[in-house]
Amino acid sequence: MTAVATTKIWAVKDNLERTVNYAANPEKTVDSDLKKALRYAGDEAKTESRCYVTGVNCNAETAFEEMNAVQERFGKTGGNVAYHAYQSFKTGEITPELCHEIGVELAKKMWGNEYQVLVATHLNTGTLHNHFVVCSTNMWTGKKFNCNEGAYWKFRALSDKLCAEHNLTVIKNPSGKTPRSIYFAEKNGEPTTFNLMRKAIDFGIERSYSISSFDRVMKNQGFIVNTNPRRRYWTICSVNSNKSVRMYRLGDEYTNEAILRRIKIHYQQYGYKHFDGYQYSRVRMRDFRPKKIRYRGSFKLLKCFSGLYAKYLHYMFLMGKLPRWNQRKPLSLEMREAWRHLDRFSRQVTLVSNKKLQTIDDVKSFIADTDKEINEVIELREKVYNKLRRCDDDDRIKELKKSRDDCTTLLRQLRREKKIALTIIEDEPKINENISCEIQAQNLARGRKPNTRKKVYER
Structure with a gap:
């Protein structure tokens, strides 16, 4: 599943100034030299570098001093001094201006006029994303922000609503966080759990002419799949595991509809017109059987090891x-x-x-x-x-x-x-x-x- 319109919030306990400086880092929030040069060549009236940093209920240039003053006034300088959140969008789908506009609007809807927020749009990576540094202390009551699970769901719901209003992609079935080592292993094509499942499903589709035969091929590879048509999500698991994985989590090509469509395309490549995914059909089985190679030799001469x-x-x-x-x-x-x-x-x-x-x-x-x-x-x-x-x-x-x-x-x-x-x-x-x-x-x-x-x- 493509990582689009993702959100996250976590607490900051060590240093508020460090977090504010990271979010407002000019190297991340100012257009690159190449982009400025291209824009200058196209329009001489737009040569000034633009910094996408905005303060909500505070001034962007003096955000740390203002946040620190509120905490000292109410004696709330310990514990969670701030909360750091981000909002990421699909690569190439949004402009920096719209990205920053949505970020500021999200901060206002989420924290209103009660908490100080620094909103910074980072342009240094291939994916545009907003950073939010939220002062944990209420400006008027001194009460700390309760960043519980409900707050996160509210933050994500508001973000999805804003993305939908601007016709941006929203994840329908978001998954949990992937460990860094597994993420890069999957990206490099190494045999991780999900990569092996994808490879097994691809192999099964190539050698199947119905869902029933697909189940059989998957079992021969050491996987048990549940493709009951009454199920909303099909699942897959190893024969040695009791934990199943919903196939849609493997990517857009592994949803129920996508698997049926791929099997149908493969089935029709052999000249068969009528396809019923859940029933057996009379087909030439030799078209789907993989070739077998037999080893001719003897193990008697092998040395015995222990x-x-x-x-x-x-x-x-x-x-x-x-x-x-x-x-x-x-x-x-x-x-x-x-x-x-x-x-x-x-x-x-x-x-x-x-x-x-x-x-x-x-x-x-x-x-x-x-x-x-x-x-x-x-x-x-x-x-x-x-x-x-x-x-x-x-x-x-x-x-x-x-x-x-x-x-x-x-x-x-x-x-x-x-x-x-x-x-x-x-x-x-x-x-x-x-x-x-x-x-x-x-x-x-x-x-x-x-x-x-x-x-x-x-x-």
């Missing part, structure tokens, strides 16, 4: 990364999300193989031994530094510097190996959980009962 190395090989196999001829894809959502950390697992299995680590106790012993070796190398390097300070011979200085560099290189390697070993201990419970989820997903997809027996890697 311990942590065997667990990592099994883990990589279930992920579809080992061996090279392995073309399977994991069914569980947890295993496919683990693709994001493939480099981390590769470093771990390399350390396990090189250091012959069989169990977690071996890893802990390796960490203890590495700590001792690190301390010894640090002591040795300190001795080399002391000798360098007292040495005057050029040849001897070169030898000592080489010894110092060797110690530094060894320290870097030891610390890197220790860090990898610590991640092995940290990831071991999650790896066991992912393996269990993947095996359970495979059993459910094949119609088998879940296997409750625990896989033993240690001998």
Whole structure:
């Protein structure tokens, strides 16, 4: 869902002046040099730089002093000194003038003539947005603003109403805040939960000729979808999860109507005119069957592994990364999300193989031994530094510097190996959980009962 006409309010406890200065920062509120140059070339009468900062019930230039004076007059200089809010619009849909006008109007409707508000429109990003710095103390009564959940809903409702009046886009089904790491991972196309769901749905639509077949294809991929026509929102969840996600949250192409439309388009590409999304139709099934590749060979000559190395090989196999001829894809959502950390697992299995680590106790012993070796190398390097300070011979200085560099290189390697070993201990419970989820997903997809027996890697 495109982030348009979004709103948020949060408290400011540390420094009111810092917040006011941030909102009214000229670098964010004044047109860029390039934009000024283009406007100058088009109209010489509009060459003055325009700053989109307005004070409501206060002067924009002296907003901090006026807000601080009100707080001191009523003795309300502690706690939440202010509230910081923003209002963001769809990229390219609004002009800076209209953006600032709507922001000032919103501040007046929300806080009236009782609270001091600084409204600033920022132009430094690709998306125009307004910042609101609200003094928490009422100008007339000294009562602090009650920024509860009702206040936020009122702020958002007023913003949506103003956007509708100006024919701007309004989010119909707003979702919650996305963590920063997940947001950038999704933006970069990494296998996050939502990205994997989108990819599975796209795959299911390409191989479906009705909603019933779509449900079946999704189950084969490790997802359970609820496409009941009586439901207002269709849902999707992993076979190992009890928490469902409404499909419309994945984007405009994943609503009920969009999925039906996409399946119908794909169905009609094969020359079939009549489409009923909820009934089976007589179609050539060979048109929709994916090609299968059979591996011809024997596993008898493979060497038998055990311990942590065997667990990592099994883990990589279930992920579809080992061996090279392995073309399977994991069914569980947890295993496919683990693709994001493939480099981390590769470093771990390399350390396990090189250091012959069989169990977690071996890893802990390796960490203890590495700590001792690190301390010894640090002591040795300190001795080399002391000798360098007292040495005057050029040849001897070169030898000592080489010894110092060797110690530094060894320290870097030891610390890197220790860090990898610590991640092995940290990831071991999650790896066991992912393996269990993947095996359970495979059993459910094949119609088998879940296997409750625990896989033993240690001998």
